[in-house]
Amino acid sequence: MWVRFLIAQDQQIAAAKIVAELTQRGIKIHSAESGITEGVGLVIFDQFSEELIKLVSGESHHYKNRLLAIHCNKLTPDHARSLMQSGATDILGLLNSESIIDEILARILRWEAVDNLLESPYIKSNLIGESPAWKNVLRQLVEVSHFTDAPVLIQGESGTGKELVARLVHELDRRKQKKELVVLDCSTITPELSGSEFFGHERGAFTGAVAARDGAFALADQGTLFLDEVGELPLHLQTQLLRVIQEQTYKRVGGNVWQRTSFRLVCATNRNLWTQVQKGEFRADLYFRLASFVCQLPPLHERQEDILPLARYFLRAASTPDYVLELDTAVEEYLLNRTYPGNIRDLRQVVMRLMCRHAGKGTITLGCIPPDDREYWYHHHAVWHEGGFELAIRRGLMHGAGLKDLSRMAEETAIRIAVEEAEGNLQQAALRLGVTDRTLQLRRAARREA
Known part of the structure:
Protein backbone atom coordinates (compact mmCIF):
# COMPACT_ATOMS: atom_id res chain seq x y z
CA MET A 1 0.00 0.00 0.00
CA TRP A 2 1.34 3.46 -0.89
CA VAL A 3 0.59 6.71 0.93
CA ARG A 4 0.67 10.38 -0.14
CA PHE A 5 0.13 13.45 2.09
CA LEU A 6 -1.30 16.78 0.93
CA ILE A 7 -1.76 18.37 4.36
CA ALA A 8 -0.61 21.29 6.47
CA GLN A 9 1.95 20.89 9.25
CA ASP A 10 -0.66 20.84 12.04
CA GLN A 11 -2.44 17.83 10.47
CA GLN A 12 0.63 15.68 9.93
CA ILE A 13 0.64 14.17 13.43
CA ALA A 14 -2.87 12.71 12.95
CA ALA A 15 -1.95 11.44 9.49
CA ALA A 16 1.26 9.86 10.79
CA LYS A 17 -0.78 8.04 13.48
CA ILE A 18 -2.95 6.47 10.78
CA VAL A 19 0.11 5.17 8.94
CA ALA A 20 1.65 3.87 12.19
CA GLU A 21 -1.54 2.02 13.19
CA LEU A 22 -1.91 0.48 9.74
CA THR A 23 1.69 -0.73 9.96
CA GLN A 24 0.98 -2.26 13.37
CA ARG A 25 -2.01 -4.08 11.84
CA GLY A 26 0.31 -5.73 9.33
CA ILE A 27 -0.16 -3.41 6.33
CA LYS A 28 3.09 -2.75 4.46
CA ILE A 29 3.31 0.97 3.69
CA HIS A 30 5.35 2.52 0.85
CA SER A 31 6.21 6.20 1.19
CA ALA A 32 6.35 8.80 -1.59
CA GLU A 33 10.13 8.46 -1.72
CA SER A 34 9.88 4.79 -2.73
CA GLY A 35 8.27 5.71 -6.06
CA ILE A 36 5.85 2.74 -5.73
CA THR A 37 2.30 3.55 -6.85
CA GLU A 38 0.97 0.11 -7.76
CA GLY A 39 -1.90 -1.50 -5.87
CA VAL A 40 -4.01 0.21 -3.21
CA GLY A 41 -3.20 3.87 -2.57
CA LEU A 42 -4.05 6.17 0.34
CA VAL A 43 -4.18 9.94 -0.15
CA ILE A 44 -4.63 12.06 3.00
CA PHE A 45 -5.46 15.72 2.33
CA ASP A 46 -6.85 18.77 4.13
CA GLN A 47 -7.82 21.02 1.21
CA PHE A 48 -9.44 20.31 -2.15
CA SER A 49 -7.12 21.52 -4.92
CA GLU A 50 -6.07 21.03 -8.52
CA GLU A 51 -2.93 19.33 -7.21
CA LEU A 52 -5.13 16.78 -5.42
CA ILE A 53 -7.22 16.09 -8.53
CA LYS A 54 -4.06 15.71 -10.63
CA LEU A 55 -2.57 13.26 -8.12
CA VAL A 56 -5.73 11.15 -7.91
CA SER A 57 -6.23 11.14 -11.69
CA GLY A 58 -2.62 10.21 -12.40
CA GLU A 59 -2.22 7.46 -9.82
CA SER A 60 -5.59 5.76 -10.34
CA HIS A 61 -4.66 4.96 -13.98
CA HIS A 62 -8.29 5.16 -15.15
CA TYR A 63 -9.56 3.24 -12.08
CA LYS A 64 -7.05 0.46 -12.61
CA ASN A 65 -5.56 1.11 -9.15
CA ARG A 66 -7.67 1.33 -6.00
CA LEU A 67 -7.32 4.71 -4.30
CA LEU A 68 -8.81 5.75 -0.96
CA ALA A 69 -9.00 9.50 -0.28
CA ILE A 70 -9.16 10.69 3.36
CA HIS A 71 -9.99 14.31 4.12
CA CYS A 72 -9.07 16.05 7.36
CA ASN A 73 -11.60 18.86 6.97
CA LYS A 74 -15.12 19.10 5.62
CA LEU A 75 -15.55 18.19 1.95
CA THR A 76 -18.39 19.57 -0.16
CA PRO A 77 -20.53 17.17 -2.24
CA ASP A 78 -19.26 18.77 -5.46
CA HIS A 79 -15.64 18.26 -4.43
CA ALA A 80 -16.36 14.66 -3.42
CA ARG A 81 -17.96 14.03 -6.81
CA SER A 82 -14.93 15.51 -8.58
CA LEU A 83 -12.63 13.21 -6.63
CA MET A 84 -14.67 10.14 -7.57
CA GLN A 85 -14.76 11.19 -11.22
CA SER A 86 -10.98 11.65 -11.15
CA GLY A 87 -10.44 8.04 -10.08
CA ALA A 88 -10.88 7.77 -6.30
CA THR A 89 -12.44 4.45 -5.29
CA ASP A 90 -13.86 5.78 -2.01
CA ILE A 91 -13.65 8.77 0.32
CA LEU A 92 -13.50 8.79 4.13
CA GLY A 93 -13.52 11.63 6.64
CA LEU A 94 -10.90 11.76 9.36
CA LEU A 95 -12.85 14.15 11.61
CA ASN A 96 -14.98 12.60 14.37
CA SER A 97 -14.19 9.10 13.18
CA GLU A 98 -13.00 6.85 16.00
CA SER A 99 -13.05 3.80 13.73
CA ILE A 100 -11.07 5.25 10.82
CA ILE A 101 -8.46 2.46 10.95
CA ASP A 102 -11.14 -0.26 10.91
CA GLU A 103 -12.87 1.52 8.02
CA ILE A 104 -9.63 1.68 6.03
CA LEU A 105 -8.78 -1.97 6.76
CA ALA A 106 -12.26 -3.15 5.80
CA ARG A 107 -11.93 -1.54 2.39
CA ILE A 108 -8.37 -2.77 1.84
CA LEU A 109 -9.31 -6.36 2.70
CA ARG A 110 -12.41 -6.25 0.47
CA TRP A 111 -10.48 -4.80 -2.48
CA GLU A 112 -7.67 -7.33 -2.07
CA ALA A 113 -10.20 -10.19 -1.94
CA VAL A 114 -11.86 -8.94 -5.15
CA ASP A 115 -8.48 -8.55 -6.88
CA ASN A 116 -7.51 -12.10 -5.85
CA LEU A 117 -10.75 -13.43 -7.32
CA LEU A 118 -10.07 -11.53 -10.55
CA GLU A 119 -6.76 -13.40 -10.79
CA SER A 120 -8.36 -16.80 -10.05
CA PRO A 121 -7.93 -19.59 -12.64
CA TYR A 122 -11.67 -19.74 -13.35
CA ILE A 123 -11.92 -16.07 -14.35
CA LYS A 124 -8.57 -15.99 -16.16
CA SER A 125 -9.48 -19.00 -18.28
CA ASN A 126 -13.13 -18.14 -19.00
CA LEU A 127 -13.61 -14.37 -19.01
CA ILE A 128 -10.92 -12.98 -21.28
CA GLY A 129 -10.04 -9.30 -21.37
CA GLU A 130 -7.92 -6.57 -19.82
CA SER A 131 -9.58 -3.45 -21.24
CA PRO A 132 -10.65 -0.81 -18.68
CA ALA A 133 -14.31 -1.12 -19.75
CA TRP A 134 -14.29 -4.88 -19.18
CA LYS A 135 -12.22 -4.87 -15.97
CA ASN A 136 -14.48 -2.23 -14.43
CA VAL A 137 -17.60 -4.31 -15.10
CA LEU A 138 -15.92 -7.54 -14.00
CA ARG A 139 -14.65 -6.02 -10.73
CA GLN A 140 -18.16 -4.88 -9.76
CA LEU A 141 -19.67 -8.20 -10.80
CA VAL A 142 -17.16 -10.23 -8.77
CA GLU A 143 -17.86 -8.17 -5.66
CA VAL A 144 -21.64 -8.48 -5.91
CA SER A 145 -21.52 -12.19 -6.81
CA HIS A 146 -19.20 -13.24 -4.00
CA PHE A 147 -20.11 -10.95 -1.12
CA THR A 148 -23.90 -10.69 -1.55
CA ASP A 149 -26.82 -12.88 -2.59
CA ALA A 150 -28.51 -10.06 -4.51
CA PRO A 151 -30.39 -10.76 -7.76
CA VAL A 152 -28.39 -9.73 -10.82
CA LEU A 153 -29.79 -8.30 -14.05
CA ILE A 154 -27.38 -8.61 -16.99
CA GLN A 155 -28.02 -6.27 -19.91
CA GLY A 156 -26.08 -6.14 -23.15
CA GLU A 157 -26.19 -6.60 -26.88
CA SER A 158 -26.41 -10.06 -28.39
CA GLY A 159 -23.08 -11.87 -28.24
CA THR A 160 -21.53 -9.94 -25.33
CA GLY A 161 -21.30 -13.00 -23.06
CA LYS A 162 -24.39 -12.76 -20.85
CA GLU A 163 -24.68 -16.49 -20.13
CA LEU A 164 -20.96 -16.71 -19.34
CA VAL A 165 -21.40 -13.89 -16.83
CA ALA A 166 -24.41 -15.65 -15.31
CA ARG A 167 -22.29 -18.76 -14.79
CA LEU A 168 -19.67 -16.60 -13.09
CA VAL A 169 -22.28 -15.28 -10.63
CA HIS A 170 -23.20 -18.86 -9.77
CA GLU A 171 -19.57 -19.96 -9.52
CA LEU A 172 -18.65 -17.18 -7.08
CA ASP A 173 -21.76 -17.55 -4.92
CA ARG A 174 -20.58 -18.44 -1.38
CA ARG A 175 -23.53 -20.56 -0.21
CA LYS A 176 -22.10 -23.61 1.53
CA GLN A 177 -24.47 -26.21 0.06
CA LYS A 178 -25.10 -24.52 -3.26
CA LYS A 179 -26.79 -26.67 -5.87
CA GLU A 180 -26.99 -26.42 -9.66
CA LEU A 181 -27.40 -23.54 -12.08
CA VAL A 182 -30.68 -23.94 -13.98
CA VAL A 183 -30.95 -22.13 -17.33
CA LEU A 184 -34.32 -21.24 -18.82
CA ASP A 185 -34.56 -19.37 -22.13
CA CYS A 186 -37.71 -17.26 -21.88
CA SER A 187 -37.80 -16.65 -25.64
CA THR A 188 -38.44 -20.35 -26.34
CA ILE A 189 -41.30 -20.88 -23.89
CA THR A 190 -44.62 -21.60 -25.62
CA PRO A 191 -47.77 -20.13 -24.01
CA GLU A 192 -49.36 -23.60 -23.69
CA LEU A 193 -46.44 -25.01 -21.66
CA SER A 194 -45.24 -21.88 -19.88
CA GLY A 195 -46.76 -22.87 -16.53
CA SER A 196 -45.18 -26.31 -16.67
CA GLU A 197 -41.74 -24.91 -17.53
CA PHE A 198 -41.72 -22.73 -14.43
CA PHE A 199 -43.91 -24.58 -11.92
CA GLY A 200 -43.77 -28.19 -13.10
CA HIS A 201 -46.91 -30.31 -13.31
CA GLU A 202 -48.68 -33.26 -11.76
CA ARG A 203 -49.52 -36.41 -13.67
CA GLY A 204 -52.71 -35.91 -15.71
CA ALA A 205 -52.63 -32.11 -15.33
CA PHE A 206 -53.14 -31.80 -19.10
CA THR A 207 -53.14 -33.96 -22.23
CA GLY A 208 -49.72 -35.59 -22.55
CA ALA A 209 -48.77 -35.18 -18.87
CA VAL A 210 -48.19 -38.90 -18.36
CA ALA A 211 -45.90 -38.34 -15.36
CA ALA A 212 -45.21 -35.66 -12.77
CA ARG A 213 -42.42 -33.24 -13.69
CA ASP A 214 -40.37 -30.67 -11.80
CA GLY A 215 -40.24 -27.15 -13.22
CA ALA A 216 -37.50 -24.55 -13.06
CA PHE A 217 -38.47 -23.37 -9.57
CA ALA A 218 -38.02 -26.86 -8.12
CA LEU A 219 -34.84 -27.64 -10.07
CA ALA A 220 -33.21 -24.37 -8.97
CA ASP A 221 -34.01 -24.82 -5.27
CA GLN A 222 -30.84 -24.01 -3.23
CA GLY A 223 -29.11 -23.16 -6.48
CA THR A 224 -29.28 -20.41 -9.11
CA LEU A 225 -32.05 -19.76 -11.63
CA PHE A 226 -30.87 -18.02 -14.80
CA LEU A 227 -33.68 -16.56 -16.89
CA ASP A 228 -32.24 -15.69 -20.29
CA GLU A 229 -34.10 -13.12 -22.41
CA VAL A 230 -36.34 -12.25 -19.46
CA GLY A 231 -37.71 -9.29 -21.43
CA GLU A 232 -39.65 -11.77 -23.58
CA LEU A 233 -41.85 -12.94 -20.69
CA PRO A 234 -45.56 -12.21 -21.21
CA LEU A 235 -47.23 -10.10 -18.51
CA HIS A 236 -49.19 -12.96 -16.94
CA LEU A 237 -45.97 -14.92 -16.36
CA GLN A 238 -44.29 -11.81 -14.97
CA THR A 239 -47.04 -11.65 -12.33
CA GLN A 240 -46.55 -15.31 -11.39
CA LEU A 241 -42.76 -14.94 -11.26
CA LEU A 242 -43.05 -11.92 -8.97
CA ARG A 243 -45.20 -13.87 -6.51
CA VAL A 244 -42.69 -16.74 -6.34
CA ILE A 245 -39.80 -14.32 -5.76
CA GLN A 246 -41.71 -12.59 -2.95
CA GLU A 247 -43.30 -15.60 -1.24
CA GLN A 248 -40.80 -18.34 -2.19
CA THR A 249 -43.75 -20.71 -2.65
CA TYR A 250 -45.58 -22.12 -5.68
CA LYS A 251 -47.94 -24.91 -6.81
CA ARG A 252 -47.37 -27.35 -9.63
CA VAL A 253 -49.82 -27.18 -12.53
CA GLY A 254 -52.69 -29.47 -11.53
CA GLY A 255 -51.48 -29.64 -7.93
CA ASN A 256 -52.92 -28.41 -4.60
CA VAL A 257 -49.81 -28.56 -2.41
CA TRP A 258 -47.68 -25.47 -1.84
CA GLN A 259 -44.03 -26.13 -2.53
CA ARG A 260 -41.16 -24.06 -1.11
CA THR A 261 -38.14 -22.91 -3.09
CA SER A 262 -35.12 -20.69 -2.47
CA PHE A 263 -32.77 -19.72 -5.28
CA ARG A 264 -30.55 -16.89 -6.43
CA LEU A 265 -32.05 -15.18 -9.43
CA VAL A 266 -29.96 -14.04 -12.39
CA CYS A 267 -31.67 -12.57 -15.45
CA ALA A 268 -30.36 -11.43 -18.83
CA THR A 269 -31.78 -9.44 -21.70
CA ASN A 270 -30.63 -7.60 -24.81
CA ARG A 271 -33.48 -5.14 -24.35
CA ASN A 272 -33.67 -2.03 -22.19
CA LEU A 273 -36.04 -3.28 -19.49
CA TRP A 274 -36.61 0.17 -18.02
CA THR A 275 -37.84 1.37 -21.42
CA GLN A 276 -40.21 -1.61 -21.47
CA VAL A 277 -41.44 -0.63 -18.01
CA GLN A 278 -42.21 2.89 -19.23
CA LYS A 279 -44.10 1.45 -22.20
CA GLY A 280 -46.14 -0.83 -19.94
CA GLU A 281 -44.58 -3.98 -21.43
CA PHE A 282 -42.77 -5.02 -18.25
CA ARG A 283 -43.97 -4.80 -14.66
CA ALA A 284 -42.23 -2.09 -12.66
CA ASP A 285 -42.46 -4.05 -9.38
CA LEU A 286 -40.83 -7.09 -11.02
CA TYR A 287 -38.11 -4.91 -12.56
CA PHE A 288 -37.09 -3.55 -9.17
CA ARG A 289 -36.99 -7.10 -7.80
CA LEU A 290 -34.70 -8.25 -10.61
CA ALA A 291 -32.48 -5.16 -10.75
CA SER A 292 -30.83 -5.16 -7.33
CA PHE A 293 -27.60 -5.02 -9.31
CA VAL A 294 -27.59 -4.16 -13.01
CA CYS A 295 -24.58 -5.37 -14.98
CA GLN A 296 -24.32 -3.55 -18.32
CA LEU A 297 -21.94 -5.52 -20.55
CA PRO A 298 -19.96 -3.34 -22.99
CA PRO A 299 -20.14 -4.16 -26.71
CA LEU A 300 -16.93 -5.32 -28.35
CA HIS A 301 -16.29 -1.95 -30.05
CA GLU A 302 -15.79 -0.51 -26.53
CA ARG A 303 -13.28 -3.28 -25.77
CA GLN A 304 -10.80 -2.79 -28.61
CA GLU A 305 -7.88 -3.94 -26.43
CA ASP A 306 -9.59 -7.32 -25.93
CA ILE A 307 -10.08 -8.26 -29.59
CA LEU A 308 -6.69 -9.93 -30.08
CA PRO A 309 -6.63 -11.70 -26.66
CA LEU A 310 -10.10 -13.07 -27.42
CA ALA A 311 -9.04 -14.15 -30.93
CA ARG A 312 -6.00 -15.96 -29.51
CA TYR A 313 -8.23 -17.61 -26.90
CA PHE A 314 -10.51 -18.97 -29.64
CA LEU A 315 -7.45 -20.17 -31.57
CA ARG A 316 -6.10 -22.04 -28.54
CA ALA A 317 -9.49 -23.63 -27.89
CA ALA A 318 -9.74 -24.87 -31.49
CA SER A 319 -6.07 -25.88 -31.96
CA THR A 320 -4.55 -29.28 -31.23
CA PRO A 321 -2.72 -29.69 -27.89
CA ASP A 322 0.67 -30.06 -29.56
CA TYR A 323 0.45 -26.95 -31.74
CA VAL A 324 -1.34 -23.61 -31.26
CA LEU A 325 -1.84 -21.47 -34.35
CA GLU A 326 -0.57 -17.88 -34.43
CA LEU A 327 -1.85 -14.80 -36.26
CA ASP A 328 0.17 -12.86 -38.80
CA THR A 329 0.55 -9.14 -37.99
CA ALA A 330 -1.52 -8.16 -41.03
CA VAL A 331 -4.31 -10.52 -39.91
CA GLU A 332 -4.21 -8.95 -36.45
CA GLU A 333 -4.67 -5.54 -38.10
CA TYR A 334 -7.61 -6.93 -40.07
CA LEU A 335 -9.25 -8.21 -36.87
CA LEU A 336 -8.67 -4.89 -35.06
CA ASN A 337 -10.16 -2.80 -37.87
CA ARG A 338 -13.13 -5.01 -38.60
CA THR A 339 -16.59 -4.29 -37.18
CA TYR A 340 -18.41 -6.92 -35.09
CA PRO A 341 -22.20 -6.45 -35.12
CA GLY A 342 -22.54 -9.75 -33.26
CA ASN A 343 -19.83 -8.81 -30.73
CA ILE A 344 -17.77 -11.66 -29.22
CA ARG A 345 -19.86 -14.33 -30.91
CA ASP A 346 -19.17 -12.60 -34.23
CA LEU A 347 -15.41 -12.47 -33.50
CA ARG A 348 -15.38 -16.19 -32.73
CA GLN A 349 -17.12 -16.92 -36.02
CA VAL A 350 -14.52 -14.84 -37.90
CA VAL A 351 -11.67 -16.76 -36.24
CA MET A 352 -13.31 -20.07 -37.13
CA ARG A 353 -13.60 -18.95 -40.77
CA LEU A 354 -9.90 -18.10 -40.81
CA MET A 355 -9.07 -21.55 -39.45
CA CYS A 356 -11.24 -23.26 -42.06
CA ARG A 357 -9.06 -21.82 -44.84
CA HIS A 358 -5.75 -22.42 -43.07
CA ALA A 359 -3.48 -25.26 -44.20
CA GLY A 360 -0.43 -26.66 -42.44
CA LYS A 361 1.00 -25.62 -39.09
CA GLY A 362 2.27 -22.17 -40.00
CA THR A 363 0.94 -18.74 -39.15
CA ILE A 364 -2.56 -17.72 -40.22
CA THR A 365 -1.97 -15.23 -43.05
CA LEU A 366 -4.00 -12.78 -45.14
CA GLY A 367 -4.83 -15.52 -47.64
CA CYS A 368 -6.93 -17.21 -44.95
CA ILE A 369 -9.37 -14.28 -44.95
CA PRO A 370 -12.45 -15.33 -46.97
CA PRO A 371 -12.80 -13.35 -50.24
CA ASP A 372 -16.13 -11.79 -49.26
CA ASP A 373 -14.57 -10.43 -46.05
CA ARG A 374 -11.57 -9.05 -47.93
CA GLU A 375 -13.73 -6.74 -50.04
CA TYR A 376 -15.31 -5.29 -46.93
CA TRP A 377 -11.86 -4.75 -45.42
CA TYR A 378 -10.48 -3.09 -48.54
CA HIS A 379 -13.32 -0.55 -48.75
CA HIS A 380 -13.98 0.04 -45.05
CA HIS A 381 -10.46 0.06 -43.69
CA ALA A 382 -10.70 2.08 -40.46
CA VAL A 383 -7.99 4.41 -39.26
CA TRP A 384 -6.45 3.72 -35.86
CA HIS A 385 -8.05 6.63 -34.03
CA GLU A 386 -11.66 5.68 -34.77
CA GLY A 387 -13.97 3.90 -32.36
CA GLY A 388 -12.70 3.58 -28.81
CA PHE A 389 -10.28 6.52 -29.00
CA GLU A 390 -12.95 8.95 -30.15
CA LEU A 391 -15.33 7.57 -27.51
CA ALA A 392 -12.77 8.30 -24.78
CA ILE A 393 -12.29 11.87 -26.07
CA ARG A 394 -16.04 12.44 -26.10
CA ARG A 395 -16.29 11.23 -22.49
CA GLY A 396 -13.41 13.48 -21.46
CA LEU A 397 -15.03 16.53 -23.03
CA MET A 398 -18.33 15.64 -21.40
CA HIS A 399 -16.62 15.67 -17.99
CA GLY A 400 -14.95 19.02 -18.59
CA ALA A 401 -11.44 17.93 -19.63
Missing part, protein backbone atom coordinates in the same frame (compact mmCIF):
# COMPACT_ATOMS: atom_id res chain seq x y z
CA GLY A 402 -9.59 20.53 -21.70
CA LEU A 403 -7.17 20.06 -24.59
CA LYS A 404 -4.18 20.12 -22.21
CA ASP A 405 -5.65 17.39 -20.00
CA LEU A 406 -6.65 15.27 -22.99
CA SER A 407 -3.18 15.54 -24.54
CA ARG A 408 -1.48 14.69 -21.26
CA MET A 409 -3.73 11.68 -20.69
CA ALA A 410 -3.19 10.42 -24.26
CA GLU A 411 0.58 10.68 -23.83
CA GLU A 412 0.57 8.99 -20.41
CA THR A 413 -1.66 6.19 -21.68
CA ALA A 414 0.53 5.59 -24.75
CA ILE A 415 3.67 5.43 -22.58
CA ARG A 416 2.05 3.10 -20.05
CA ILE A 417 0.79 0.69 -22.73
CA ALA A 418 4.09 0.68 -24.61
CA VAL A 419 6.07 -0.04 -21.40
CA GLU A 420 3.61 -2.75 -20.31
CA GLU A 421 3.68 -4.50 -23.69
CA ALA A 422 7.49 -4.30 -23.71
CA GLU A 423 7.42 -5.92 -20.23
CA GLY A 424 9.30 -2.98 -18.74
CA ASN A 425 11.98 -2.76 -21.43
CA LEU A 426 12.29 1.02 -21.95
CA GLN A 427 14.42 0.65 -25.07
CA GLN A 428 11.79 -1.40 -26.87
CA ALA A 429 9.01 0.88 -25.61
CA ALA A 430 10.86 3.99 -26.81
CA LEU A 431 11.42 2.42 -30.24
CA ARG A 432 7.74 1.68 -30.57
CA LEU A 433 6.79 5.20 -29.48
CA GLY A 434 9.25 6.76 -31.92
CA VAL A 435 11.29 8.57 -29.25
CA THR A 436 14.75 8.12 -27.74
CA ASP A 437 15.35 6.17 -24.52
CA ARG A 438 16.38 9.42 -22.83
CA THR A 439 13.18 11.20 -23.88
CA LEU A 440 11.05 8.38 -22.53
CA GLN A 441 12.93 8.37 -19.21
CA LEU A 442 12.52 12.14 -18.87
CA ARG A 443 8.78 11.97 -19.65
CA ARG A 444 8.25 9.26 -17.01
CA ALA A 445 10.31 11.15 -14.44
CA ALA A 446 8.37 14.36 -15.09
CA ARG A 447 5.11 12.49 -14.63
CA ARG A 448 6.20 11.08 -11.25
CA GLU A 449 7.27 14.53 -10.06
CA ALA A 450 4.09 16.25 -11.28
